[in-house]
Amino acid sequence: VTNVGICGASGKMGERLTRLLSEKKIPSLALAGSFNAHDKGCSSDMFKGIDVLIDFSSPNAFTTYAPLLSEFKKAAVIGTTGYTQEQLQNINNLATQVPIVMAPNMSVGVNVLFNIVEQMASQLPADFEIHVQDIHHKEKKDAPSGTALKIKDHLQKAHPGTTIPVDSVRTGDVTGEHTISFYNEGERLELTHRALSRDIFALGALRAARWVVTQKPGLYSMNDVLKGEL
Numbered sequence: 001v002t003n004v005g006i007c008g009a010s011g012k013m014g015e016r017l018t019r020l021l022s023e024k025k026i027p028s029l030a031l032a033g034s035f036n037a038h039d040k041g042c043s044s045d046m047f048k049g050i051d052v053l054i055d056f057s058s059p060n061a062f063t064t065y066a067p068l069l070s071e072f073k074k075a076a077v078i079g080t081t082g083y084t085q086e087q088l089q090n091i092n093n094l095a096t097q098v099p100i101v102m103a104p105n106m107s108v109g110v111n112v113l114f115n116i117v118e119q120m121a122s123q124l125p126a127d128f129e130i131h132v133q134d135i136h137h138k139e140k141k142d143a144p145s146g147t148a149l150k151i152k153d154h155l156q157k158a159h160p161g162t163t164i165p166v167d168s169v170r171t172g173d174v175t176g177e178h179t180i181s182f183y184n185e186g187e188r189l190e191l192t193h194r195a196l197s198r199d200i201f202a203l204g205a206l207r208a209a210r211w212v213v214t215q216k217p218g219l220y221s222m223n224d225v226l227k228g229e230l
Ligand SMILES: NC(=O)c1ccc[n+]([C@@H]2O[C@H](COP(=O)([O-])OP(=O)(O)OC[C@H]3O[C@@H](n4cnc5c(N)ncnc54)[C@H](OP(=O)(O)O)[C@@H]3O)[C@@H](O)[C@H]2O)c1
Pocket: 007, 008, 009, 010, 011, 012, 013, 014, 035, 036, 037, 038, 039, 041, 056, 057, 058, 059, 060, 061, 062, 064, 078, 079, 080, 081, 082, 103, 104, 105, 106, 107, 201
């Protein structure tokens, strides 16, 4: 059995993770501890008893648990978004000691989308204009979404130097929608992913947790997890 700890267990994602673990969606995983912001930090006892930490919280949580992951050499799955460059550097540094999967979007569909948009952009002439739109619920703290930023990175690999505007809409209770539009005179090509349930992210995080505990230290993506499972 792989023992899982959750950072952000009382949040929207944490609640899904807790439920999927209790339903034994992945039978080899068991919930072994959790904490939230209102717990004012995490305990070293919890870290002794887990194999992997799953984090869906806020960027500043990382500084509270990183020393414990390092001390007890535990793996991590980071789904939180909105990190600064400095925070990302700290995550990279920790990944030299422990295996970490970090992905702004843990759904299978969006990770296929990341690959497809790059291929699509590379096949379209440079005079096509590219736009990205992300639509999320009003409580989402970061804009653009981590997913939209990663889509933009992939598009820019195909067309370095091109300006790609990202339009973020925060409305209602939308779980998450991303659209990439390629425009030229007389035609428009669009790709959309719609998340219809948060379970797709939670299940992806659990699959990542099962996979990451068998890996060497390093920073991995969700595509590494999906490839590794094939
Ligand atoms: N990668 C993906 O696939 C994916 C999918 C969906 C969401 N996300 C990201 O996941 C994060 C959480 O989203 P959500 O919708 O679940 O948010 P949420 O409903 O606001 O829940 C946030 C949770 O994190 C806890 N938290 C906040 N700061 C903390 C800290 N410093 N230490 C420990 N716990 C802390 C909160 O605790 P309190 O209740 O005590 O405040 C709460 O339990 C966001 O960054 C979001 O963008 C990623």
